[in-house]
Amino acid sequence: MQQCGLDHVELLGQHNPAPDPGKPPLDFDASLKQYRHFEDLYKQGKAKALAVGHIEGPEAMELVQKLYDAATVKPVANQVAVSPVHYSETEHAQLAKLGISYMGFSALGNLYNHYDLSHPTLTSIASTYGKTTRQVVLRWFVDKKMGFVTGTSSAAHASENLDIFDFTLSADEIKAISALEA
Numbered sequence: 001m002q003q004c005g006l007d008h009v010e011l012l013g014q015h016n017p018a019p020d021p022g023k024p025p026l027d028f029d030a031s032l033k034q035y036r037h038f039e040d041l042y043k044q045g046k047a048k049a050l051a052v053g054h055i056e057g058p059e060a061m062e063l064v065q066k067l068y069d070a071a072t073v074k075p076v077a078n079q080v081a082v083s084p085v086h087y088s089e090t091e092h093a094q095l096a097k098l099g100i101s102y103m104g105f106s107a108l109g110n111l112y113n114h115y116d117l118s119h120p121t122l123t124s125i126a127s128t129y130g131k132t133t134r135q136v137v138l139r140w141f142v143d144k145k146m147g148f149v150t151g152t153s154s155a156a157h158a159s160e161n162l163d164i165f166d167f168t169l170s171a172d173e174i175k176a177i178s179a180l181e182a
């Protein structure tokens with residue numbers, strides 16, 4: 001934070017508390033110990049909210065519940081690789097019950113979950129609203145009540161990515177986007 005000239009961050013996320021497939025099982029106690037440190041930072045005002053990340057799959061959802069129960073500062077988000085081609089209705093619903101946002105990183109499929117941003121489904125919906133296909137995908141996150149993280153080095157792209165609050169996707173359009181495949 002000092003290097004960035006900040007006295008606090010809005011969201012402090014624990015990276016990878018759940019194991020990747022094929023990796024050894026998570027040491028829950030070690031993970032909780034780290035989360036406790038995050039809670040201290042929250043209580044000092046250095047983080048306005050806490051998140052966990054990479055918790056995916058049925059076993060991982062048990063982990064979210066365990067961590068949620070143990071937490072004195074509840075996580076507000078679980079940051080995972082959500083996108084139109086990688087999305088779990090079940091996990092979304094489980095997280096929503098706990099008040100935890102299902103938050104997609106690589107929302108535009110750059111580092112993870114690559115998909116075709118020029119797919120006819122997206123171009124057709126984009127032309128309906130006079131938007132770009134990226135804006136349509138980001139609006140899909142909003143309309144499905146999910147958070148997202150995207151990255152850009154361009155001010156013009158940042159403006160484009162924020163200009164998604166003047167239209168709403170129909171239920172059929174949301175369904176069509178959710179059915180896209182990698």
Ligand SMILES: NC(=O)c1ccc[n+]([C@@H]2O[C@H](COP(=O)([O-])OP(=O)(O)OC[C@H]3O[C@@H](n4cnc5c(N)ncnc54)[C@H](OP(=O)(O)O)[C@@H]3O)[C@@H](O)[C@H]2O)c1
Pocket residue numbers: 015053054079105106107108109110111112134149150151152153154156157158160161
């Ligand atoms: N928790 C984790 O493990 C994890 C994993 C992966 C990523 N992340 C986070 O997510 C962030 C983004 O990851 P990502 O790069 O995979 O995100 P992404 O949203 O899938 O893609 C970002 C890429 O899309 C381009 N882009 C963005 N808006 C655009 C627009 N309007 N028009 C054209 N191109 C556009 C950007 O290039 P330009 O710079 O040219 O705009 C950039 O190359 C990372 O910085 C990181 O903080 C977290």
